[in-house]
Amino acid sequence: MxxxxxxxxxxxxxxxxxxxxxxxxxxxxxxxxxxxxxxxxxxxxxxxxxxxxxxxxxxxxxxxxxxxxxxxxxxxxxxxxxxxxxxxxxxxxxxxxxxxxxxxxxxxxxxxxxxxxxxxxxxxxxxxxxxxxxxxPNLKLLDVDDNHAVSTLDEINIEKLGKIVNIADSIMGIENKGKRYLFHFRRSDKNYGGIEHLNSSAIVVPWEAKEIERIFAHEYFHRLNVKQLIPADLNIDYETETYSELLWFAEGFTDYMSWQIVSRSNVVEPKDVAKGIANSLQTLTFPGSKRMSLAESSRTTWIKYYKRDANFLNSAISYYDGGLALALYVDMELNGKGERIDTLFKKLERKYTAEQIFSTIRRLGVDIEDLV
Known part of the structure; x- marks a missing residue:
């Protein structure tokens, strides 16, 4: 057309x-x-x-x-x-x-x-x-390096963003050279967060927001997890709900990796990384974390996470926060064995299932099946 x-x-x-x-x-x-x-x-x-x-x-x-x-x-x-x-x-x-x-x-x-x-x-x-x-007419294209740029009307710290993409690329270990990636970035009256695309992402943050590095890290890591490593049950249908049991991995593990990226690239202070992770973990102290599994949280996102109300944390769990907590556990266990969570992403098949995630992690010496 x-x-x-x-x-x-x-x-x-x-x-x-x-x-x-x-x-x-x-x-x-x-x-x-x-x-x-x-x-x-x-x-x-x-x-x-x-x-x-x-x-x-x-x-x-x-x-x-x-x-x-x-x-x-x-x-x-x-x-x-x-x-x-x-x-x-x-x-x-x-x-x-x-x-x-x-x-x-x-x-x-x-x-x-x-x-x-x-x-x-x-x-x-x-x-x-x-x-x-x-x-x-006022749009700018700010080059981060030969393969990354920012499309924006606003100012952004290109040096920090360069550090983020360099560390992320080293973790992802995928062939991105020669493939142009574009960050669409703007400020607005409220936080609209970000959304991933195949060779780009779109991010909107509030006017007053200062610490914005992690959202760039999160959306950029989706270049691997979701766009190249794809949940097998996440089929695109532009008209009806697409149910997946794997958003705890697609989003929650990505959220954890975003903290890893900003930490390893030294663009966020260690105390702020710890505080950010702690803020996610504290949501798991509510009753919903015992009432809903991560798989169900993924399936019901259409009516639960995306339509959160005052009772959400009492009846449900966020697959972002729950997935992040699980990724933290896996990473800590792997660290004790001389490995890092990075290894997991290098061993997954292009279209991954829950069983494939479990078996891959199990081969690395950690069992998480009962936690999902």
């Missing part, structure tokens, strides 16, 4: 070319486990609605999207800034087709999509959906 985008203040006009038939707008964003109903932002479309997120259209059609979300999982358009997470704006037909977007602006544009003249393309919808687009 081919999309032509004209951004306006709070809206995005889109002209699309595809095949006459049904187009589907995603209802959720991969990496964020809640049904967001992005199709709610469709203001008008010249097509016939056949369900909440499906429309029958001609081979050429247009639509208008409301785009005013500061959350980097969605889309925002102002008089001088545009950020698009593609599933929040663009529908799909055959996901194996090439998908391209042309932006009718003269602004600076940063994205990991392949550039073809003034058009940005991906070989398929999954790759297209995993490649945010950011644009502004």
């Amino acid at each position: 081919y999309f032509t985008v004209k951004p306006k203040n709070r809206y995005i006009e889109v002209k699309a070319k595809g095949n006459e038939g049904i187009v589907t707008f995603p209802t959720f964003i991969p990496g964020s486990y809640v049904i967001r109903e992005m199709e709610r932002n469709i203001v008008e479309i010249n097509g016939i609605r056949i369900s909440k997120n499906k429309f029958y259209v001609k081979d050429k059609f247009s639509y208008l999207i409301y785009a005013a979300s500061p959350d980097q999982r969605e889309a925002i358009s102002t008089n001088d800034y545009l950020f698009i997470n593609p599933p929040a704006v663009f529908p799909f037909q055959d996901k194996s087709d090439e998908y391209c977007v042309e932006l009718l602006i003269t602004w600076k544009i940063n994205t990991t999509l392949k550039r073809k003249g003034n058009v940005f393309c991906a070989d398929n919808y999954n790759e297209f959906a995993d490649s945010p687009i950011e644009a502004s």
Whole structure:
């Protein structure tokens, strides 16, 4: 499919070319486990609605999207800034087709999509959906090194970020040379955290936030854990909930590794690393940690973690905090045997199951099966 985008203040006009038939707008964003109903932002479309997120259209059609979300999982358009997470704006037909977007602006544009003249393309919808687009006349591209850069309107400590990616790459031990990685970074009124993508990540922190290194470490480590080492049960479906029992490893172990990265790179003081880990561990003192397993916490994220209420810690456990605690235990046990947790990631298969994680750790001399 081919999309032509004209951004306006709070809206995005889109002209699309595809095949006459049904187009589907995603209802959720991969990496964020809640049904967001992005199709709610469709203001008008010249097509016939056949369900909440499906429309029958001609081979050429247009639509208008409301785009005013500061959350980097969605889309925002102002008089001088545009950020698009593609599933929040663009529908799909055959996901194996090439998908391209042309932006009718003269602004600076940063994205990991392949550039073809003034058009940005991906070989398929999954790759297209995993490649945010950011644009502004004031947008900067700050090189961290030959293979990493930051797309931002704001200031950031490039030296610290360079240390983070160097240590992370040494831990991950994967072939990233020559593969450009882009951090989309901006500040906003509140903490929206980060979300991982194939060759990029998008991070939004509050104006006043100072200690932001760990969120960069967390999202960057997803380059390995989730994007190259993939939970076998984490199948992408843009319309329905995708249940996984492995988020305690995909997110919780990644969270622990983010503390390892900022510690080893000396960008965060040891006392602050210890305090951060302790803050995660203290949530496990609530009754929910005895009432819910880490596997169930992963499965129920759609209705529990992403919809936390005042009773959450009494009835459930965070797979981030529980997974971090388990990773800490594994690392301490391995340290006693002259190993590090890094070894685990080097021995996992590309698509890992819970049993494969258990057996790999067991071969290293630690048994965690009963703890999950």
